Amino acid sequence: xxxxxxxxxxxxxxxxxxxxxxxxxxxxxxxxxxxxxxxxxxxxxxxxxxxxxxxxxxxxxxxxxxxxxxxxxxxxxxxxxxxxxxxxxxxxxxxxxxxxxxxxxxxxxxxxxxxxxxxxxxxxxxxxxxxxxxxxxxxxxxxxxxxxxxxxxxxxxxxxxxxxxxxxxxxxxxxxxxxxxxxxxxxxxxxxxxxxxxxxxxxxxxxxxxxxxxxxxxxxxxxxxxxxxxxxxxxxxxxxxxxxxxxxxxxxxxxxxxxxxxxxxxxxxxxxxxxxxxxxxxxxxxxxxxxxxxxxxxxxxxxxxxxxxxxxxxxxxxxxxxxxxxxxxxxxxxxxxxxxxxxxxxxxxxxxxxxxxx
Amino acid sequence: xxxxxxxxxxxxxxxxxxxxxxxxxxxxxxxxxxxxxxxxxxxxxxxxxxxxxxxxxxxxxxxxxxxxxxxxxxxxxxxxxxxxxxxxxxxxxxxxxx
Numbered sequence: 001x002x003x004x005x006x007x008x009x010x011x012x013x014x015x016x017x018x019x020x021x022x023x024x025x026x027x028x029x030x031x032x033x034x035x036x037x038x039x040x041x042x043x044x045x046x047x048x049x050x051x052x053x054x055x056x057x058x059x060x061x062x063x064x065x066x067x068x069x070x071x072x073x074x075x076x077x078x079x080x081x082x083x084x085x086x087x088x089x090x091x092x093x094x095x096x097x098x099x100x101x102x103x104x105x106x107x108x109x110x111x112x113x114x115x116x117x118x119x120x121x122x123x124x125x126x127x128x129x130x131x132x133x134x135x136x137x138x139x140x141x142x143x144x145x146x147x148x149x150x151x152x153x154x155x156x157x158x159x160x161x162x163x164x165x166x167x168x169x170x171x172x173x174x175x176x177x178x179x180x181x182x183x184x185x186x187x188x189x190x191x192x193x194x195x196x197x198x199x200x201x202x203x204x205x206x207x208x209x210x211x212x213x214x215x216x217x218x219x220x221x222x223x224x225x226x227x228x229x230x231x232x233x234x235x236x237x238x239x240x241x242x243x244x245x246x247x248x249x250x251x252x253x254x255x256x257x258x259x260x261x262x263x264x265x266x267x268x269x270x271x272x273x274x275x276x277x278x279x280x281x282x283x284x285x286x287x288x289x290x291x292x293x294x295x296x297x298x299x300x301x302x303x304x305x306x307x308x309x310x311x312x313x314x315x316x317x318x319x320x321x322x323x324x325x326x327x328x329x330x331x332x333x334x335x336x337x338x339x340x341x342x343x344x345x346x347x348x349x350x351x352x353x354x355x356x357x358x
Numbered sequence: 359x360x361x362x363x364x365x366x367x368x369x370x371x372x373x374x375x376x377x378x379x380x381x382x383x384x385x386x387x388x389x390x391x392x393x394x395x396x397x398x399x400x401x402x403x404x405x406x407x408x409x410x411x412x413x414x415x416x417x418x419x420x421x422x423x424x425x426x427x428x429x430x431x432x433x434x435x436x437x438x439x440x441x442x443x444x445x446x447x448x449x450x451x452x453x454x455x456x
Contacts, residue, residue, distance in 0.1 A: 049412070073405045080403060144387050145380050154390035155383040158454050206449070219402050221451040235402050235451065334413070 019063030020255055021214060021246070025239060028064035032356050037348045041331070042071060049336045053316070055080060056238040056332035059349060061325075063246060066353075068238075079217040079235035080332040083313030086220075086234035087185040089209075091128060091268060091287030092244055094192055095252065095260035096208035102195040105267065112191035115166040122174040124191060127184045128286045129272040135171040136181035149182045153232065159224035161231070162190030178275035178284050182231035185287070186223075189230030202226075212259055213247060215240040232314075238330040241319050245328030248288075248309070249321050269309055280343065282310055303347035316340050325353070385437035388418055390454055393434035396423060397443035397452035401430045 019026045041054040055074035059067040074080055082089070097103065103112070105125040109132075110116045112124075119134070126132055139147045148168070151157050157164030165183030172179075193201045200207075205228070210218045217240045221233035236244075247253070248268070252260030268286040275284055277297045282289035291308040293299045299306050304322065311319040316333030320342075329349060333340065374381060392414045399410035411423065422435040430445035432452075442455040 073409050074403075078403055078405075081398065145377070145384055150387055150391075151380075151383060154394065154454070155386050156379075158390070159456065202449075219449060219451040221398070221402075221453060222446075224453070224456060233398075233451065235398075 021063065021239070021243060023214065025060070025242070026064045028061055028066045030061075030066060030356055032066065032352055033358070034067050034069075034352055037067070037345070037352050038069060040344060040348055042069065049334065050339075051335075051337065052340045053334040053336070054331060055334055056330065058238040058242055058330040060242050060246060060328040060330075061353070066327075070238075074332060076239065077217065077237055079219050079237055079240075080317075082234050082236060082241065082311075082317050082332075083232055083315060084182070084185075085241065085311040085313040085317050085319055086230060086232055087182075088268075088288045088311030088319070089234055089236075089241075089244060090185060090189060090192075090228070090230035092247070092260065093205045093209050094128075094188060095264040095268070097192060097195055097204075098264050099259070099261045103191075109187060109191055112194040113162060113166065113187060115163055116187070119166075119170060119174060124188070125267075125286075126175040127188050127191070128267075129175070129178060129274075130180050130184050130284055130287075131175050131178050131272065131274065132165075132181060132184045132187065133170050133172040133174040133176065133179075134165060134168040134181065134183060136165075136168060136179055136183055138180050138182060149231075152183060152186070153229075157223075160227070161186040161223045161225075161229060162227055163225070176274060178272055180284075185231035186227065186229065188287075189228045192230075193227060209244075209259070210240075212254060212257070213240075213243040215243055238332055241330045242328050244311075245319050245321050245330065249323055249326060249328055269307075280341065282312065282342070285309065301343040301346055303343050303350065308346070310342070312342075318342065320346065322346075322350075325350070327353070386439045386441065388416060388420065388436040389434040389439045389441040391416070392420055392423055392436065393432045393441040393443040394452060394454050396425070396434065397430070397432040397445060400425060400432070401445040402451040 041057050043052055045051040045053055056070050107124050109122045109124055110120055137146050137148045144150050152161050152164050165187050217237040219235040220228050222228055251262050252265040268288045271290055271292045272284045277294050282291055282300045289310045289312050291301050291304055291306050305324055308322050316335035318331045320329040396410050396414045399405050399413050420436040424433045432443045434441055443452050445452050
């Protein structure tokens with residue numbers, strides 16, 4: 001009998017040993033020297049908002065907090081603007097809807113968003129690849145006159161961002177070319193609306209994703225039409241964003257529940273290769289960013305494993321997932337120039353972790 | 359010389375006509391951006407007033423950036439345009455008013 005109990009304990013032990021955050025995150029007390037990481041991320045900066053300006057850095061290993069640091073006024077409970085990290089979280093919300101069989105990747109977007117009638121061959125998969133083919137100029141401060149994203153968020157698009165995007169002319173055939181577009185993400189947010197009963201949309205991100213993960217800091221702003229600004233306006237505490245990272249690190253499973261179908265996460269992590277390489281920039285997957293090289297090109301972040309993937313936003317917001325190392329890294333920032341390097345941060349984190357106990 | 363000036367003028371006019379929508383929208387960006395992002399900085403992220411003023415500062419100066427804290431309403435004026443953003447709720451955060 002004892003032997004049976006022992007055998008039973010041994011078979012269930014791995015599942016029991018797995019760490020998950022409940023209200024609080026478990027802490028890993030490993031002795032690691034974070035100095036080179038912190039020197040880089042939290043370098044002293046001037047008052048003119050130049051240089052690397054990290055607001056929060058949170059490093060999770062296999063479900064436990066390994067390192068955490070904040071810079072005022074950001075604190076552990078600050079729901080920080082994630083900018084375009086919102087897009088990948090929107091895709092994660094849609095992953096739950098996908099698991100509920102509310103849509104297929106090859107479905108025409110027009111089925112859910114009738115304003116796209118001029119683009120009948122545009123599929124939801126194309127929107128998830130940022131390959132709608134709709135003319136778009138994604139640029140913030142440097143070219144406000146011509147920027148589609150600025151017009152969408154602040155001027156003629158703000159009353160209905162998906163409608164603004166749908167009215168853009170076609171620049172290429174859908175699905176043939178990656179052109180990063182916040183408009184594509186908001187077409188997804190509008191499509192999701194049509195997949196749900198009208199009274200369910202407002203609660204859906206909470207009911208589908210945030211509440212199951214124990215996320216209680218989320219704020220998601222909407223446009224004038226009441227559609228989530230899926231491209232840009234989600235706010236989360238660093239610890240709550242890390243929950244989404246852990247869900248992705250564990251292939252869509254949260255404790256015993258397969259919240260996202262494994263095939264959905266596989267789609268998120270599959271390279272969309274019809275893109276142009278940009279040095280130092282990750283490549284598009286299914287609404288997530290991948291450290292996989294485009295054909296014939298180098299790995300974007302050479303010091304990080306090529307299976308690294310990320311959700312990335314304006315001014316340095318980032319959620320990195322390193323599945324092999326079981327690392328989830330959240331960085332919030334206020335970088336107003338281009339001095340921050342994803343590769344450099346990841347290199348320093350990996351070096352620090354490799355030197356554990358030294 | 360006159361011909362060159364005339365041609366240049368014609369080219370500028372053609373460009374302005376071509377970009378008339380973007381040019382008409384441009385003055386509204388500054389106040390809309392400032393009102394919205396300041397509102398979220400204060401009432402969603404919960405940062406102090408002085409920090410949020412620096413957070414939204416752009417190269418072009420604002421004529422006015424005012425918060426009505428009890429109503430969580432922000433008014434911004436710049437380049438001759440005025441925009442307002444208001445806090446909508448705990449999950450909804452801030453939104454530009456029509």
